[in-house]
Amino acid sequence: xxxxxxxxxxxxxxxxxxxxxxxxxxxxxxxxxxxxxxxxxxxxxxxxxxxxxxxxxxxxxxxxxxxxxxxxxxxxxxxxxxxxxxxxxxxxxxxxxxxxxxxxxxxxxxxxxxxxxxxxxxxxxxxxxxxxxxxxxxxxxxxxxxxxxxxxxxxxxxxxxxxxxxxxxxxxxxxxxxxxxxxxxxxxxxxxxxxxxxxxxxxxxxxxxxxxxxxxxxxxxxxxxxxxxxxxxxxxxxxxxxxxxxxxxxxxxxxxx
Amino acid sequence: xxxxxxxxxxxxxxxxxxxxxxxxxxxxxxxxxxxxxxxxxxxxxxxxxxxxxxxxxxxxxxxxxxxxxxxxxxxxxxxxxxxxxxxxxxxxxxxxxxxxxxxxxxxxxxxxxxxxxxxxxxxxxxxxxxxxxxxxxxxxxxxxxxxxxxxxxxxxxxxxxxxxxxxxxxxxxxxxxxxxxxxxxxxxxxxxxxxxxxxxxxxxxxxxxxxxxxxxxxxxxxxxxxxxxxxxxxxxxxxxxxxxxxxxxxxxxxxxxxxxxxxxxxxxxxxxxxxxxxx
Amino acid sequence: xxxxxxxxxxxxxxxxxxxxxxxxxxxxxxxxxxxxxxxxxxxxxxxxxxxxxxxxxxxxxxxxxxxxxxxxxxxxxxxxxxxxxxxxxxxxxxxxxxxxxxxxxxxxxxxxxxxxxxxxxxxxxxxxxxxxxxxxxxxxxxxxxxxxxxxxxxxxxxxxxxxxxxxxxxxxxxxxxxxxxxxxxxxxxxxxxxxxxxxxxxxxxxxxxxxxxxxxxxxxxxxxxxxxxxxxxxxxxxxxxxxxxxxxxxxxxxx
Numbered sequence: 001x002x003x004x005x006x007x008x009x010x011x012x013x014x015x016x017x018x019x020x021x022x023x024x025x026x027x028x029x030x031x032x033x034x035x036x037x038x039x040x041x042x043x044x045x046x047x048x049x050x051x052x053x054x055x056x057x058x059x060x061x062x063x064x065x066x067x068x069x070x071x072x073x074x075x076x077x078x079x080x081x082x083x084x085x086x087x088x089x090x091x092x093x094x095x096x097x098x099x100x101x102x103x104x105x106x107x108x109x110x111x112x113x114x115x116x117x118x119x120x121x122x123x124x125x126x127x128x129x130x131x132x133x134x135x136x137x138x139x140x141x142x143x144x145x146x147x148x149x150x151x152x153x154x155x156x157x158x159x160x161x162x163x164x165x166x167x168x169x170x171x172x173x174x175x176x177x178x179x180x181x182x183x184x185x186x187x188x189x190x191x192x193x194x195x196x197x198x199x200x201x202x203x204x205x206x207x208x209x210x211x212x213x214x215x216x217x218x219x220x221x222x223x224x225x226x227x228x229x230x231x232x233x234x235x236x237x238x239x240x241x242x243x244x245x246x247x248x249x250x251x252x253x254x255x256x257x
Numbered sequence: 258x259x260x261x262x263x264x265x266x267x268x269x270x271x272x273x274x275x276x277x278x279x280x281x282x283x284x285x286x287x288x289x290x291x292x293x294x295x296x297x298x299x300x301x302x303x304x305x306x307x308x309x310x311x312x313x314x315x316x317x318x319x320x321x322x323x324x325x326x327x328x329x330x331x332x333x334x335x336x337x338x339x340x341x342x343x344x345x346x347x348x349x350x351x352x353x354x355x356x357x358x359x360x361x362x363x364x365x366x367x368x369x370x371x372x373x374x375x376x377x378x379x380x381x382x383x384x385x386x387x388x389x390x391x392x393x394x395x396x397x398x399x400x401x402x403x404x405x406x407x408x409x410x411x412x413x414x415x416x417x418x419x420x421x422x423x424x425x426x427x428x429x430x431x432x433x434x435x436x437x438x439x440x441x442x443x444x445x446x447x448x449x450x451x452x453x454x455x456x457x458x459x460x461x462x463x464x465x466x467x468x469x470x471x472x473x474x475x476x477x478x479x480x481x482x483x484x485x486x487x488x489x490x491x492x493x494x495x496x497x498x499x500x501x502x503x504x505x506x507x508x509x510x511x512x513x514x515x516x517x518x519x520x521x522x523x524x525x526x527x528x529x530x531x532x533x534x535x536x
Numbered sequence: 537x538x539x540x541x542x543x544x545x546x547x548x549x550x551x552x553x554x555x556x557x558x559x560x561x562x563x564x565x566x567x568x569x570x571x572x573x574x575x576x577x578x579x580x581x582x583x584x585x586x587x588x589x590x591x592x593x594x595x596x597x598x599x600x601x602x603x604x605x606x607x608x609x610x611x612x613x614x615x616x617x618x619x620x621x622x623x624x625x626x627x628x629x630x631x632x633x634x635x636x637x638x639x640x641x642x643x644x645x646x647x648x649x650x651x652x653x654x655x656x657x658x659x660x661x662x663x664x665x666x667x668x669x670x671x672x673x674x675x676x677x678x679x680x681x682x683x684x685x686x687x688x689x690x691x692x693x694x695x696x697x698x699x700x701x702x703x704x705x706x707x708x709x710x711x712x713x714x715x716x717x718x719x720x721x722x723x724x725x726x727x728x729x730x731x732x733x734x735x736x737x738x739x740x741x742x743x744x745x746x747x748x749x750x751x752x753x754x755x756x757x758x759x760x761x762x763x764x765x766x767x768x769x770x771x772x773x774x775x776x777x778x779x780x781x782x783x784x785x786x787x788x789x790x791x
Contacts, residue, residue: 007632007633035688035689036548069635070637073637077690077691077693077694080693080699080703081691081692081693083703084693084702084703084706084707085691085692085693085706085712086706086709086711086712097707098707107691108691111690111691112691114689115637115689115690118636118639118640118689119635119636119637120636122631122636122639123636126632126636131632132358132359132363145370145371146571146576147625148357149355149356149357149576149580150576150579150580150583150621150625151625151628151629152356152357152358152359153355153356153357153577153580154579154580154583154584154625154629155629155632155633156356156359156401157356157580157581157584158583158584158587158588158629158633160401161584161585161588162588162591165588165591165592169592169595183598183599186596186597186598187596187598189596190592190593190596190598191737193592193596194589194592194734195741197585197588197589198585198589198738199738199741199742201581201584201585202578202581202738202742202746204351204352204581205574205577205578205581206574206746206749207347207349207352207353208352208353208354208355208356208577209315209573209574209576209577209749210306210311210315210345210347211347211352211353211354211355211412212355212357212367212573212577213311213315213336213337213340213573214309214311214340214344214345214416215340215355215367215368215371215415215416215419216337216340216341216368216371216372216419217371217573217576218336218337218573219337219371219372219373220337221371221372221373222373223370223371223373224369224370224373224374224375224376224379225370225376226362226363226366226370226376226379226380228376270745271745271748272744272745272748316749317748356580
């Protein structure tokens with residue numbers, strides 16, 4: 001992970017240059033059909049996401065994410081669901097007392113491909129879009145500025161608090177904190193670990209509120225933005241095409257049923 | 258009519274019985290540099306918050322009397338209008354960083370974005386302000402990667418870029434090492450020379466003696482003394498009431514008792530002390 | 537297959553209702569008084585508390601998540617809408633930096649914050665036993681909102697440890713919906729009661745002057761009383777709730 005604690009990979013690519021809203025629309029154009037349209041569509045949708053990772057020149061971190069984050073989870077889910085989901089008549093084989101049916105496997109397969117499409121398309125957005133760029137763009141489109149403040153501020157506070165937590169854990173360990181001992185001892189060690197962290201960070205809230213209010217945070221004027229985020233006619237056209245695709249996929253589902 | 262006009266100002270925080278500020282009457286002219294000194298609990302920070310509009314608009318509580326800055330009355334204004342006239346910086350530089358920005362340049366632009374300044378103008382003003390406060394080379398750094406002194410200068414620049422008519426500073430160097438203190442005072446001195454109206458709360462009296470036009474001594478929420486820096490800072494009333502005073506003043510006072518300090522005026526700074534003892 | 541698709545529609549409908557409710561309250565300015573600057577600055581801190589404590593708890597291998605303490609805190613001292621927003625954004629942030637698999641759970645997180653806020657408005661966040669009741673109600677709401685998501689998005693069996701219980705219940709011949717619902721009823725109360733109690737302990741440690749800065753600080757005014765008596769009442773309440781869980785829930789879920 002880079003110092004800013006996001007998945008963002010700072011390279012130049014056609015995907016990086018796209019408007020953030022266009023990429024967000026792309027994410028939903030993958031997810032909504034995957035969940036709302038016919039199940040057979042989900043595996044097909046994995047292909048454009050995969051191709052987009054190459055266009056965005058983030059194929060390496062993308063594959064890395066797939067292997068480390070997504071594949072272990074969905075493999076486990078696939079096995080669990082194949083074995084335990086009830087129903088189905090075509091018994092493929094028995095696993096101890098459990099029957100694995102073709103229907104359960106089919107259902108499990110479609111569920112995990114949907115999750116695959118959802119997680120990997122979001123990952124693609126995050127790999128190619130800096131959070132502050134996404135928030136600036138959405139703010140310029142009318143999202144209240146406070147939302148951008150909360151998202152960016154959290155992304156900056158969190159690594160600091162995690163670093164503090166590491167320090168406190170190390171300090172407590174040297175004083176004999178045991179993360180391996182009995183349940184009650186482990187539960188009891190939670191309070192000394194957590195309270196300096198919580199009260200320290202809450203104490204900063206009041207002064208930070210004063211500081212940003214002194215800089216016009218509550219101003220009723222329309223906010224402007226330092227960065228101009230390009231939104232080309234290509235972006236606009238692409239967004240329309242994606243929206244039409246979403247509608248078409250849902251229509252396909254209704255037409256087939 | 259003075260630029261700042263405090264008349265019979267009395268204020269109580271919510272959930273408290275005793276007022277933190279009592280019957281304050283103070284007039285400050287445009288371009289004047291006023292320093293405020295006082296022991297802990299004297300109401301210095303509350304005075305700053307009042308001038309900056311946070312008392313009573315943010316803290317609520319009970320305010321009587323009147324507060325006027327640049328012709329506007331505090332009780333008749335809203336906080337978001339008031340902050341356009343008055344800039345505030347305080348002790349902890351870390352807590353003054355908005356957290357909403359990834360670089361110093363963006364951090365300084367934050368206030369201008371909030372009040373709807375057009376993009377091109379923001380860029381010009383941020384650039385200009387950074388050059389004035391000498392932090393141009395920090396523009397692309399993360400505000401969280403800076404030293405305390407650098408962070409405080411970023412906080413000051415973030416306020417100055419909004420072009421306030423009055424600058425209120427509440428112990429801006431109290432958490433700084435000597436290097437950080439010098440960096441921050443360098444910026445404040447520049448503001449004073451450019452003729453900005455400044456109210457500074459500070460316990461480092463040697464710095465005050467160097468560039469304040471006037472000193473106000475607060476004690477228990479009331480004004481104890483007010484006047485020229487060297488008169489107020491060397492007054493015996495201050496040492497009797499538990500104010501922090503310059504070590505050069507106390508040394509010279511001891512010397513005076515033994516007849517070793519000949520001048521009538523006691524020194525505040527090292528230079529004044531050296532000069533006085535030489536003669 | 538059909539069950540899953542129906543639930544997907546249900547999920548979209550619930551999400552749409554929540555978004556509409558939020559938009560309505562926002563545009564009618566009903567919630568603006570809760571969203572003062574103190575609230576906006578508290579929310580990032582609360583989210584950081586959620587995720588950091590969540591990670592510490594993982595490290596200590598405790599059988600709970602405790603990843604919504606900050607959400608409950610905001611719900612109590614800044615109102616239900618702020619609590620719901622904190623939960624939602626907490627999941628979005630977790631999705632951005634930890635694993636995008638967090639995104640679909642945002643309605644649960646939002647419901648936790650909103651419920652904490654509503655309970656606090658009703659005065660149920662002022663002493664230990666009331667907080668235990670609040671925790672239990674939060675658990676019920678989290679279960680009701682979470683079950684359809686679990687089924688629609690994750691097919692009922694996800695990669696979490698509690699899925700073992702779901703699998704077991706499925707083998708006893710229960711339906712998928714009933715199994716997931718029961719699993720959540722078993723696993724949620726302990727976590728949400730512990731979460732609420734920790735949030736209460738935090739509030740108890742904050743000064744009245746500090747709490748008064750927040751829009752609903754009065755909700756957190758701790759009732760003074762014999763701590764021992766309160767602890768006994770809290771214990772009795774917990775036992776009653778467990779009995780309730782054991783005897784009444786199987787009837788409700790048609791087991």
